[in-house]
Amino acid sequence: MDDTPSTRSGRRAPERLVRVGFIPLVDMAVLVAAAEQGFAEREGIRLQLMKDVSWSNIRDRLAFRQFDVAHMLSPMPIASQLHLGSNPYCCFTPFALGRGGNAITLSLDLYREMQALAGLDGSEGALANALALKQVVERRRVAGRKPLVFAMTYPFSSHNYEFRFWLAAAGINPDTDVTMTVVPPPLTVDAMTTRAIDGFCVNAPWNMIAVEKGIGRMVATKADIWPSAPEKVLGVSPEWAEENPETLSRLVVALDAAARWCDTRENHAALADMMSDQTYLGVPSGLILRLFSGRLTIDPDGRVRHVENYLRFYGQAANFPWTSQALWIYSQMVRWGQVAHSEANLAQVKAAYRPDLYRDILAGSGTSVPLVDSRVEGLEETFIDGRSFSPDDIPAYVEGFPIRTAANAAVDE
């Protein structure tokens, strides 16, 4: 397929259509800005944003060529390369769409129970909240009550690993002390209202909506658990990338510019307006704007918490697909028994994140590109458990967790 721009005639290169699948969440901001604010157009690309309802669909429609690229959970390309889950289709990411946005919200009833038992006054941090939850879990077990039910949005999601990390940091075993289940993001608030679940971990805006409805209490954010964690990434179909290398480069350039624009405070009102449209999120722009500002209402009584960099789209190399972060995600897959560790797997994981492509495309641009692909994670921005992650020794890192699940205990195959 001819993919070079026809600059010889002096005419503008023909517009290239790129079909992008997405799930309506605030962390898709960079894609919306690229499409609506002219960044894609400037690169000769027409972005067609296509809304979907499940991550399984995102994966399958990328595999069956209904999408060229997609808004994806950061662990999805890794799971695909490791052939985990149904219909694994090996995709990769050259570009992360940003950090932050996730939070853990518990039902108000459960939080009040924690307050009563542990004497919380509401000002506590994420770890103190988890320790209070541990007390409730213990008391429920002694009293013979059924385990609490916690929801995340997909088995291979940052939400799953963050929720588990937070629970385990306080000594709660997510596989035996509570029940972990999946609820799609738009249904989380309803599920909590009907008491089908006692808590969830999901991206914005659903946590704040649960608080504003008076049913939920936010107890931790992604920034409390590990601020550097990549949240969503641009998943790319390898066949499409091979046929359209020039378009992929242009797309990354457009997204880089869009991400920079999204991180500029003066643009937030316009961005919130765009995203509030029914085509995208369909929630009031005022709510989105407050999420951008990081001023989160965390308790129905009106308590507000300011989370610095709650959502970050560009700064601190938020778009760089770190190999070490892919390996950290893999370490959590090993930790929770989704896959057994092997040397062969490491090569697969490295094929999922492509810092080399990011560097080739953006070298010499206004964006500063990290000089290395991998680093020790958790030195400057620390994990909630205080340990750092050295990508060179994954088995030692995993064995260092007091709470973990053996590979053959949880997975069918």
Add this chain to the structure above:
Amino acid sequence: MTKDSQFGQRPLRVAIIEENSIRAAILVDGLREAGILDVEVIEAMTHMLRRLSIIDPDVIIIGIENPSRDVLEQMFQVSKLVSRPVAMFVDRSDGSMIEAAVEAGVSAYVVDGLRKERVKAIVDMAVSRFNAFERLQRELVEARSELASRKVVERAKGILMRTRQLSEEEAYALLRQTAMNEKRKLVDIAQSVVTAASLLEK
């Protein structure tokens, strides 16, 4: 040993996860016609795992616009209740079948080891029934809009008869002539008359 060779040609058991009861019924009918009688419909997401473990299906049909697909993925990943490995589509090599299914909005989870042609018949059936349902929906929408346009034309005629003292036939002829002159649809002209009249009232 594959499931087929284990059980010979025992009748296939199919579970349909579908909240829309009309579409579910259309699908069940189609499968019955094709001789597959062992079909269960799961309508709600609550207790889906328990229902599935009781039904113990060989094939699960679920629409791709159903958010519960992610819930299924989790069950297959961790659950002991749905004990066998389940994969979407039997064989990726059959690209045209998969494309037709995705186009029609069908996804299927199939017990590993089932013979491909047995599953293909079921997926083909689901695809044609999903398409038939879409057609039905479209016809319904068209019929509704047809009815709505007839109502608008009636109202416009009434307004013209009242304000310009025309007979019903003359009012209709005026609308039609205007539509032809302006190269627009009759119903659009009628709508303009109704809108204009509502602006001029009071």
